Amino acid sequence: METKHYIENFIESSIFSHEFNDFDQIQSLISKRLSKKNELKIVYGETYDEFGLTIDSLKYYFTLDILGKLLRSNGMDVKAILIIGDVASTRNKAAVNKKVSIDSRIKENLSKIRKIIGAYNLDIQVRLMSELFESNKYKQNFENVTSICLESDQIKQILENTVLQNRIKQERESEFLYSREEIALITDYNIKIGPPRELNYDNVARIISRRLGLPELISLYLEPTYPLGLNFDYFISNPQIEKYGITPYKGGSNKLNDHRLFLENLDKKNIENLLDKSSVPSDPTLPNPVGDIYIIADLARRMLENDFEFVPHPTTQIDTKVILNLFDKYVIQIL
Amino acid sequence: MSTKMKNQTEQEYSEKLKIKIELEKNLYQKIDGSSLKSFERINKYLKGMSYFFDRNLIKGHLDFESIASLIAQKKNFKVISGRNPSAPLHLGHLALFRLLLELQKLGATIFIPFTNDESFIDGKVDSFESGLKTAYETIPYLIALGFDPEKTKVLVHTEYLDIYKLGMYFGSHVNTNQLKSLFGEGSINTPSKVFYRGAVQLASILMLQLEEFGGSQNTLVPVSLDQHPYVLLTRDVANKVKMTPP
Numbered sequence: 001m002e003t004k005h006y007i008e009n010f011i012e013s014s015i016f017s018h019e020f021n022d023f024d025q026i027q028s029l030i031s032k033r034l035s036k037k038n039e040l041k042i043v044y045g046e047t048y049d050e051f052g053l054t055i056d057s058l059k060y061y062f063t064l065d066i067l068g069k070l071l072r073s074n075g076m077d078v079k080a081i082l083i084i085g086d087v088a089s090t091r092n093k094a095a096v097n098k099k100v101s102i103d104s105r106i107k108e109n110l111s112k113i114r115k116i117i118g119a120y121n122l123d124i125q126v127r128l129m130s131e132l133f134e135s136n137k138y139k140q141n142f143e144n145v146t147s148i149c150l151e152s153d154q155i156k157q158i159l160e161n162t163v164l165q166n167r168i169k170q171e172r173e174s175e176f177l178y179s180r181e182e183i184a185l186i187t188d189y190n191i192k193i194g195p196p197r198e199l200n201y202d203n204v205a206r207i208i209s210r211r212l213g214l215p216e217l218i219s220l221y222l223e224p225t226y227p228l229g230l231n232f233d234y235f236i237s238n239p240q241i242e243k244y245g246i247t248p249y250k251g252g253s254n255k256l257n258d259h260r261l262f263l264e265n266l267d268k269k270n271i272e273n274l275l276d277k278s279s280v281p282s283d284p285t286l287p288n289p290v291g292d293i294y295i296i297a298d299l300a301r302r303m304l305e306n307d308f309e310f311v312p313h314p315t316t317q318i319d320t321k322v323i324l325n326l327f328d329k330y331v332i333q334i335l
Numbered sequence: 336m337s338t339k340m341k342n343q344t345e346q347e348y349s350e351k352l353k354i355k356i357e358l359e360k361n362l363y364q365k366i367d368g369s370s371l372k373s374f375e376r377i378n379k380y381l382k383g384m385s386y387f388f389d390r391n392l393i394k395g396h397l398d399f400e401s402i403a404s405l406i407a408q409k410k411n412f413k414v415i416s417g418r419n420p421s422a423p424l425h426l427g428h429l430a431l432f433r434l435l436l437e438l439q440k441l442g443a444t445i446f447i448p449f450t451n452d453e454s455f456i457d458g459k460v461d462s463f464e465s466g467l468k469t470a471y472e473t474i475p476y477l478i479a480l481g482f483d484p485e486k487t488k489v490l491v492h493t494e495y496l497d498i499y500k501l502g503m504y505f506g507s508h509v510n511t512n513q514l515k516s517l518f519g520e521g522s523i524n525t526p527s528k529v530f531y532r533g534a535v536q537l538a539s540i541l542m543l544q545l546e547e548f549g550g551s552q553n554t555l556v557p558v559s560l561d562q563h564p565y566v567l568l569t570r571d572v573a574n575k576v577k578m579t580p581p
């Protein structure tokens with residue numbers, strides 16, 4: 001099979017959201033880049049809370065790496081970057097108020113990420129937001145983004161939509177500093193991988209890129225992350241989570257930390273318990289947190305076995321015991 | 336059927352039809368401050384549990400989320416669906432009874448009040464006893480259809496006189512203008528009809544939350560679209576008397 005088909009099949013697999021991605025447009029943009037054989041920078045970014053690294057981050061690390069590898073096999077010069085939002089993590093008022101050392105949590109997470117990179121042989125570079133903020137390129141981007149954002153009421157309105165309601169006051173006071181920083185960072189990249197919750201940021205980034213005459217950012221949204229161990233009525237009562245999921249890299253997102261899995265505490269019994277209590281829908285368009293664990297475990301297997309041949313739209317209706325064994329073999333025992 | 340009864344029935348039908356058409360035009364828009372919500376989203380989660388959900392037969396809802404929660408947790412809830420015993424059962428009743436049966440399988444205790452008082456005041460029967468007889472004749476059919484006797488409660492209005500006392504209580508939270516806009520003049524043109532529609536019918540639904548009927552619990556009322564304004568009224572009264580809105 002041509003490696004270009006490998007990329008197409010990968011992007012149309014169940015890892016990526018079919019609701020939030022326009023696959024035709026994405027395939028067309030990637031094809032154009034492939035034909036030019038230029039350098040490509042693909043990026044994924046995380047911020048953290050006081051909880052540890054979640055297993056959901058693995059899905060993003062693996063995806064970032066696989067996409068990089070597949071594009072390189074097509075002759076592209078690809079940099080796959082993982083940005084750690086150390087500045088954004090520590091600035092959050094909620095984090096400050098909790099008096100938890102986010103700094104030490106970031107150091108622990110970094111150490112774990114390095115272990116993951118080593119264990120799965122990932123070809124991704126880790127950059128701290130604080131380091132990137134020091135670069136002249138970023139400073140120029142930030143100035144440009146700020147001037148466009150603050151001049152346009154339309155953009156300010158869109159930025160309001162990027163912010164969680166409990167942070168809107170903080171963000172308005174800072175004139176959407178977090179959003180401007182995020183956008184200034186990502187306009188420097190070509191392909192961004194992220195959760196669907198970042199849709200609005202990316203739309204603003206595209207508007208600004210167009211105004212600055214930069215190439216359009218391609219966003220690739222992964223299937224949302226959903227909490228484990230909950231019945232279907234939870235999603236009926238929480239339509240926002242049903243649609244966008246929870247924040248994959250923040251274990252305390254929506255106060256659902258008891259329904260998440262953390263890399264520092266992968267207890268098989270606890271995982272089995274959460275999987276058993278989770279509702280698994282027959283409708284593939286509905287939240288399937290158990291299916292997501294399968295995806296993570298399967299990606300981990302592929303990383304170790306160098307298997308990057310994906311099937312478009314595969315089923316994720318897999319037996320829980322099978323998922324647990326896969327997860328144990330390719331994640332728990334490795335990490 | 337007497338001419339008088341025929342005219343009343345036609346008038347009632349035509350008024351209900353007007354309300355139904357108006358509602359269908361504005362199905363999911365604000366109606367008296369409470370929007371009827373599409374059932375489509377919830378329906379996806381319930382497919383496979385009942386053919387009613389598989390066939391998308393339910394169009395709208397209010398607060399079904401709480402019932403979905405009880406279904407998910409395999410907990411009990413109440414369903415009330417009245418039967419006007421003005422005539423024997425016909426095939427059309429089967430669809431409703433089958434829905435009630437499906438809901439019973441999902442954990443509901445089914446309450447079927449027989450509104451023989453309504454049959455009489457609307458001129459559909461000549462006496463309360465005639466409606467009572469028809470009500471009792473329905474019970475064997477319910478058993479034959481497979482309703483669980485432990486989770487099916489029937490009540491004939493005129494045999495439960497407390498309903499009229501309760502009606503006085505709940506009805507004190509309703510005014511006649513509300514009734515006129517809900518039912519049209521033809522359906523409340525006698526004191527009996529005003530009392531029935533403005534009080535007794537409310538009591539029939541809300542009394543299920545009394546200790547005698549198992550206490551406060553979520554109550555589901557499956558209705559056709561033309562009854563939606565009445566459900567809104569009942570919910571409004573429930574809020575006023577600090578009961579759970581059906």
